[in-house]
Amino acid sequence: MGELVGYGRVSSRTQSLDIQTDALTRAGCKKLFSEKMSGTRTEGRKELERMLDYVREYDVLVITKLDRLARSLPDLLKITARLEEKGVQLRCLDQAIDTTTPEGRMTYQILGAVAEFETNIRKARQREGIDAALAKGADSPFKGRPATITADAVNAAIAETGSKAGAAKKLGISRDSVYRVLKG
Known part of the structure; x- marks a missing residue:
């Protein structure tokens, strides 16, 4: 029987990991990996790499939400392939995903595509807002933070x-x- 291994992630340093950590602990995870870093790509996510190196056959990786693991479908599939290669299953607490079944794998991939879509929509809206503000010229509220160092x-x-x-x-x-x- 393998071990329940938890992984939690928030996107910025000002966010708290407490809710995820508590949920993973309640789910029975004895070993937790967590980090404060954007999930849009896997490069540079040291705790994700440490966790992927740590897990072994029969372990179950537990996450609270699918987008805590990856925000793009290619990254999600790459991570899934690494887990499957090692014989590690995935459990997602808030989305009832279990990759031990064909249905669970399909749900996993569909939700991964939805997470990637949401990220792209959010980026597009943010870019539209910035472009609209910059179009106002000198009256633009989008001027950035004032310099604090001379x-x-x-x-x-x-x-x-x-x-x-x-x-x-x-x-x-x-x-x-x-x-x-x-x-x-």
């Missing part, structure tokens, strides 16, 4: 640390932000 502060940090990377670390910003401030 070029003088960046130059002083570079002089103090001896590098742009050091300045970024000292100021608590990314290297890209350092270059952007110096360019602008």
